[in-house]
Amino acid sequence: MGRSREFDENVVLEKAMELFWRQGYEKTSMNDLVEHMGIHRRSLYDAFGDKHTLFLQAMDFYEELIKNKIKAGILHAETGKQAIQFIFDFIIEGYEDKQWGCLLVNSATEMALRDKEVEEKIERIFKETEQIIADLVRKGQQTGEFSCSYDSDVLSEVFQNTLHGIRVQLRMSASKEKLHRIADFFLDLLYK
Template identity: 40%
Template structure:
């Protein structure tokens, strides 16, 4: 008879997100994971598989969480400009307990070149964000708030690139005023 799990799988996966986010994939040892997740090594292998399999589950969870947060931030806003600004400012001014920056961006830099599965997960998550931006831009054009002088798909790609850059910059830039200036200048492209 199989033993029932003595831990909440979702909770432990959330702890794995934090460990990988803080340390990166390569620097995280199995012992770091066992300690950070608060479970036995055998339980980790039985539940999540090897380190790489666990990391893919972590990326999936993280991407879903980020996507959900972004969608909920802009839900119900009638102004496309305000919605897009809110997405940028949420990244610049995140003072929550989680690490600075973005696990997806970290993965793109650390693993994407030599790990096709990680690259595909990151690309999918990035496309989700780009599609959200494109949808907001199209809504802004349809309402007359935004000019039709740009292609929404091209502008979404541009804004997403800036958003990724901001996710990197927040790891090293403590000056909130400087971050705000960067956001303001980036979003002038919508005028």
């Protein structure tokens, strides 16, 4: 009979996610992970495999966490503009005061060119985000809330690119005022 785990897998996975998010993949050592997660090295390997496998699981954890927060905000929005404004505010203001940018954008710039698994995962997630935005814009255009001057798919691509830029600037400690001005400029495009 095997020993039961002495830790909550989701709790320690969240700790690993936060460490990768804050430090990046390369700067995070197995010793860092063991210490930050509060588990024994053997337990880490038994539960999550190697560092790369743990990193991929941490990315999945991050994706679900952020996706659930954004979907909840969109569901509570009464208009397309409120939904898009929520996404900008959520990204700019940070998740629980974590001003580390975005784990996915950080990982894309650090690893995507040399790690096919990371690249494919990030591409899939970015496409899903673009689709969510395109649907919001399309709905706003159909109800007359947004202008039809621009194609909804093009606007979702511009939105995604704007979010990436904001996330990178967050990592560099750009002022929130500046980032909100960028978000406001995008929102203005929806009415032109």
